[in-house]
Amino acid sequence: MDLVHLALRYLHLLGFAAVFGGWLVSWLSRKFNFNTAMLYGIAVQLATGIVLYGLASADGDANHAKLGVKFLLALLLGVMIAIPVWKKREKVADGHFWATGALIAVTAGVAVFWQ
Ligand code: HEM
Numbered sequence: 830m831d832l833v834h835l836a837l838r839y840l841h842l843l844g845f846a847a848v849f850g851g852w853l854v855s856w857l858s859r860k861f862n863f864n865t866a867m868l869y870g871i872a873v874q875l876a877t878g879i880v881l882y883g884l885a886s887a888d889g890d891a892n893h894a895k896l897g898v899k900f901l902l903a904l905l906l907g908v909m910i911a912i913p914v915w916k917k918r919e920k921v922a923d924g925h926f927w928a929t930g931a932l933i934a935v936t937a938g939v940a941v942f943w944q
Pocket residue numbers: 834838841845848871874875877878879881882885896897899900902903904906933936937940941
């Protein structure tokens with residue numbers, strides 16, 4: 830794996846830390862709102878993930894079904910996170926809050942367990 834690939838994978842993991850960490854802080858501080866760490870995190874996930882997908886395809890070892898599912902989940906998360914942040918919502922609905930945390934965890938699970 831070359832340095833560019835490793836650097837992108839590293840950034841991808843930092844993006845995951847930002848999006849999930851932002852959500853955890855909101856939960857544990859009982860704010861139940863979405864923050865810019867989550868917004869930047871999901872943007873980094875989408876940007877680095879798409880390039881990683883391109884690299885894996887070029888190498889001929891992309892799992893298209895898995896990465897397609899990840900892409901759709903990340904796109905959905907992007908919308909679910911961006912709208913409350915842009916509208917500066919002080920609190921998101923309970924279902925929306927928990928669904929977002931669960932979807933982030935499911936997407937990371939797809940990354941790790943679907944081989
Ligand atoms: C919330 C969104 C996302 C989360 C939480 C997430 C999480 C992760 C995690 C934890 C890994 C590391 C897995 C491992 O090394 O075993 C990973 C790798 C990867 N992700 Fe994502 N991801 C997200 C979005 C995306 C998107 C949108 C794409 C592109 C379709 C993508 C493509 C990839 C690829 C290609 C790898 C493999 C990198 C490598 O082994 O070089 N990810 N992702």
